[in-house]
Amino acid sequence: MSKGRVLIVEDNMDTYELVHFILEKNGYETFLAMNGRDGVNATQKQKPDLIIMDLSMPEMDGWTATALIKRNKKTSAIPLIALTAHALPGDRQRAFDAGCNEYITKPMDLDELVEAVDYWMVRQ
Numbered sequence: 001m002s003k004g005r006v007l008i009v010e011d012n013m014d015t016y017e018l019v020h021f022i023l024e025k026n027g028y029e030t031f032l033a034m035n036g037r038d039g040v041n042a043t044q045k046q047k048p049d050l051i052i053m054d055l056s057m058p059e060m061d062g063w064t065a066t067a068l069i070k071r072n073k074k075t076s077a078i079p080l081i082a083l084t085a086h087a088l089p090g091d092r093q094r095a096f097d098a099g100c101n102e103y104i105t106k107p108m109d110l111d112e113l114v115e116a117v118d119y120w121m122v123r124q
Ligand SMILES: [Mg+2]
Pocket: 010, 011, 012, 054, 055, 056, 057
């Protein structure tokens, strides 16, 4: 039985494959959305237990998708971890302002990522 269902919103397939691999190895079930708009739709339809959100994506960026998910009462309680290469001053604060629960920068430490997922999964 899986430890939980994680939606990975990511437009870079190498990053997706890595996150998918490490989470499945640690007992999670994952599914993919390739841009912010699909991420918002998948969140509403599939009700994941946790969301990992890239920030820089086509169609709709991760800040906007996060804000839409967190403003919707039906999805606002789902924990959301921003995962991004953005390290500019202000990007982190913008992500927290949009409602993300945790912010992890790329290149990511896989242990840190799994710890963050374990932490937030039990706090939903
Ligand atoms: Mg991206």
